[in-house]
Amino acid sequence: MINFEYIRAASAKGAIDARTKNAASQFIAGGTNLVDLMKKGVTTPQRLIDINGLPLNTITHDAKGLTIGALVPNSAAADHELVKTKFPLLSMALNAGASAQLRNMATVGGNIMQRTRCSYFYDTTMPCNKRQPGSGCGAKDGYNRMHAIFGASDKCIAVHPSDMCVALAALNATVLVSGSKGDKKIPFADFHRLPGSTPELDNNLQPGELITGVHLPANNFNKYYYLKIRDRLSYAFALVSVAVALEVKDGVIKSAAMAMGGVAHKPWRLKEAEERLVSLAANKETIGQPLESIATAAMQGANTYAHNGYKVKLGKAAIREAVTRALFS
Ligand SMILES: Cc1cc2nc3c(=O)[nH]c(=O)nc-3n(C[C@H](O)[C@H](O)[C@H](O)COP(=O)(O)OP(=O)(O)OC[C@H]3O[C@@H](n4cnc5c(N)ncnc54)[C@H](O)[C@@H]3O)c2cc1C
Incomplete structure (x- = not known):
């Protein structure tokens, strides 16, 4: 160092x-x-x-939703009564991340800002446009088992590694930011970037800006699941993950929110799948067929590389499983 x-x-x-x-x-x-x-x-x-030392470690709740300070440790956020009762999807996603020791140290702001785990980014002997713009992408023709299948560019095929952020994306969170020009709010969908020709930029935070917290708007969701598929049960990043939140009333899905992790440079929102889930009966006997078709459509347009083709089949199965578990487990 x-x-x-x-x-x-x-x-x-x-x-x-x-x-x-x-x-x-x-x-x-x-x-x-x-x-x-x-x-x-x-x-x-x-x-x-x-x-x-900054006073950014509180969790507060009002009629508009929940605000979590940027310095709240991941473990404290996951275990907080308000998060567990009002936003259990976020608790599930946080508890799926890293290990207990790491979650005690890791903060909400740091989790949002964490960098990719692409091994070519970490290995300074290898080319990486994210680490050193213009040097090339070692992953594209390298060992790309963990890499993106959506939204990648010829400059970078890395994925965003966070579990928490997948839930925040599905829950329409807002990132609260302070900078020399004042405070602002960035919708979660606009916070992280796709790599395009500037993969060195992970997100739209401007130099000098500080994340002060995240806000989760109140919602009517009453069924949730965060499914993380990984090589081992702890201390491993997602190969694919799915965050699902559903509002089920009188046996029918009234609204849905869904995002995937492990597939893109940012949490990947599944808008079309959400729309197609609405109005389906929450019925174990009848939902199989439409769910199969929704999951298949969600994975269309995937662009795979030599070692990550499995993510298409895995992603489809994960969507089916996450929705099924949200509804019936
Ligand atoms: C072995 C291991 C396994 C892991 N597994 C997982 C996993 O399965 N899932 C998962 O989601 N994560 C996982 N992680 C990542 C972990 O969640 C992150 O390292 C952690 O969330 C980062 O938070 P931090 O507070 O330690 O950030 P720091 O390391 O302190 O900072 C990270 C970045 O964020 C910036 N930053 C921090 N706070 C702010 C702020 N308030 N405003 C602006 N910028 C800020 C810093 O400048 C830095 O660039 C793992 C990490 C390790 C080491």
Whole structure:
């Protein structure tokens, strides 16, 4: 690891000013991603701005929804009574991530900002347009078993690794941001980017901006499931995941929200599938056929590489299974 300076921010303004003045600085929260990247030389900030002293660790609820501070640890968010009762999908997704120790350190803001786990991004001897723009993409013709099947570009086929973010995308969350120009709210769907020709940019946060929290709007969903398919049951990133939230009334699906993880550079919202679920009877005997057709359609347009073709079949099965579990388990 190279030498770096370390400062503790006493206020959000102080953190934002320090970050804005020094482009080679980075915020540090739980450090579970950033420190790994520094140790491997993937990122080499001159200065770390520790934001752990900022008052961004509360969870509040009102008629409009739930607000979770950026510094709330993933474990505290998952176990919070308001999250468990009002947004159980988020609890499920958080608990599917990493390990208990990591969830104790990892923060909500850091989870949103975590970088891809593409092995070519982590390996500084390999080309990677995300790490070093213009150097090429080692994954495209390399070992791409974990990589994207939707929304990739010829510059980058990495996926966003977060579980929490898949649930936040399905639940129409908003990212709360402060910067030198004031506060703003970014709809979750617009926060992360597809790689296009600028894969070095993971998201639309501007330099110096600080995530202060996320807001989840109140909803009528009463059935949920987060299904994560991975190589082992703990401490592994999703090969494919599906977050489903359904509103079922009088035996009929009235509204639906769904997103996938492990398939794209950002959580992949399944809008068409959501629309097609509405009005279906929540009936075990009759839903199989329409669900099969919805899951098949959702995977259309997938673009696979040498080692990740399995994700199409797996994704289809995961959609079917996640909806079935949400409805009947
Ligand atoms: C072994 C291992 C397994 C894991 N498995 C999973 C998994 O299965 N699923 C999953 O979802 N995640 C997994 N993770 C990732 C983990 O969830 C993230 O490392 C964690 O959420 C990052 O949060 P942090 O607070 O530690 O962020 P940090 O490491 O402190 O920061 C990460 C990035 O976010 C920026 N940042 C932090 N807070 C803010 C803020 N408030 N505003 C703006 N920028 C900010 C930092 O500058 C940095 O660039 C795993 C990690 C490890 C090490």
